[in-house]
Amino acid sequence: DTAVSQTPKYLVTQMGNDKSIKCEQNLGHDTMYWYKQDSKKFLKIMFSYNNKELIINETVPNRFSPKSPDKAHLNLHINSLELGDSAVYFCASSHGDPGNTIYFGEGSWLTVV
C-alpha cells in the first residue's frame, strides 16, 4: 500500500545514455515534486507540478524533463547523462497549500559510470 512509489530503485547506466524514473502517488494529492539528494546528502527541489502544470523549476539543466500525464504521476526523464547526475532522486507529493505535509517516495539511486 505504498503511498508514493517510484521505479526503479537502483539504476546504473553509462554516460551519454537517456533514462527515466517513474513516480506514482495514491494519496489523492494535487501536487508532486522531484527532489535531488547529492553525495553529501544535501536535498534540493528540482521540479514541482500542481494539477499537471509545472509551477517550480529550480534552474535544472534542460537535459532533465519532467512529465505529468495526470495528477497521480510525475515522471523524470534525463537525457545525455553525466557523471554529476549521480544522486538519489526522490519523488514526493502533497496538497499544494504551504504547510501541508509532503510525502516522499523511497528514492531512486542513480549511478552514472
Add this chain to the structure above:
Amino acid sequence: AQSVTQLGSHVSVSEGALVLLRCNYSSSVPPYLFWYVQYPNQGLQLLLKYTSAATLVKGINGFEAEFKKSETSFHLTKPSAHMSDAAEYFCARGGGGNKLTFGTGTQLKVEL
C-alpha cells in the same frame, strides 16, 4: 534568501541520553517548519511540523520540537535516545508552492 541552518553535521549521544538537534531559520515572518528523518537507504519520513498553532509540537517516536520566534529556532529533542533513532535528520522550511528548503542534515549516532 530564506534558509535553514542545522548546527552540527554529526551528533553522538549515549543510549538513554537526551537528544538535541539544532535548527535555526531566517525569515521575517513565522515560517512553516518541518523535521524529517531518513534511515539508511530509505526515503524521508515526517517527524513533526510547525504551522503556527502550538509552539511546542509533538511528533512520532517520542520526538518534539519547540518553535521560538525570539531565537528563530526550531530545535528537535527527545528525552531518551534509543539505538533505533540513529539516522539522518533534516530540518526544512516550507515556502511558496509548498516547496521545502532543507538544512544540510544532522547525522545522529547512538552509542551503547
